[in-house]
Amino acid sequence: MNLLQKNNNKVLLINNMESELDRAAKIAEGMKGNKNATKNKLFADQLKRHLVQNPHKLEKIVENLIEDAMEGSIAAAKEVIDRVDGKAIQSTEITGADGEPLTGIQVTFVKPNE
Numbered sequence: 729m730n731l732l733q734k735n736n737n738k739v740l741l742i743n744n745m746e747s748e749l750d751r752a753a754k755i756a757e758g759m760k761g762n763k764n765a766t767k768n769k770l771f772a773d774q775l776k777r778h779l780v781q782n783p784h785k786l787e788k789i790v791e792n793l794i795e796d797a798m799e800g801s802i803a804a805a806k807e808v809i810d811r812v813d814g815k816a817i818q819s820t821e822i823t824g825a826d827g828e829p830l831t832g833i834q835v836t837f838v839k840p841n842e
Contacts, residue, residue: 779786796804824830 793804793808797808822830
């Protein structure tokens with residue numbers, strides 16, 4: 729593969745990425761709801777694509793994260809633990825004023841005015 733072919737492949741890759749982003753933006757325009765979530769997804773997709781194409785960068789990020797954790801960074805250690813074991817599940821227990829479990833909960837369904 730010569731230099732011209734490499735450059736053409738890069739141009740094609742950039743054009744494909746631009747058309748993918750355009751297509752995703754058009755889809756997002758027609759969607760209702762939180763459009764910010766779609767914007768974040770576009771960034772995440774771009775980031776993943778870049779890291780897949782450059783795995784050595786991802787390896788370096790992982791190495792740096794582990795080094796920071798070993799050097800005492802609480803944030804880095806927490807990130808490593810969360811990624812390996814999963815985030816801790818937070819549970820909430822609801823009790824009455826006396827600390828006893830709630831009993832006799834009544835649910836009422838109300839039909840909205842039509």
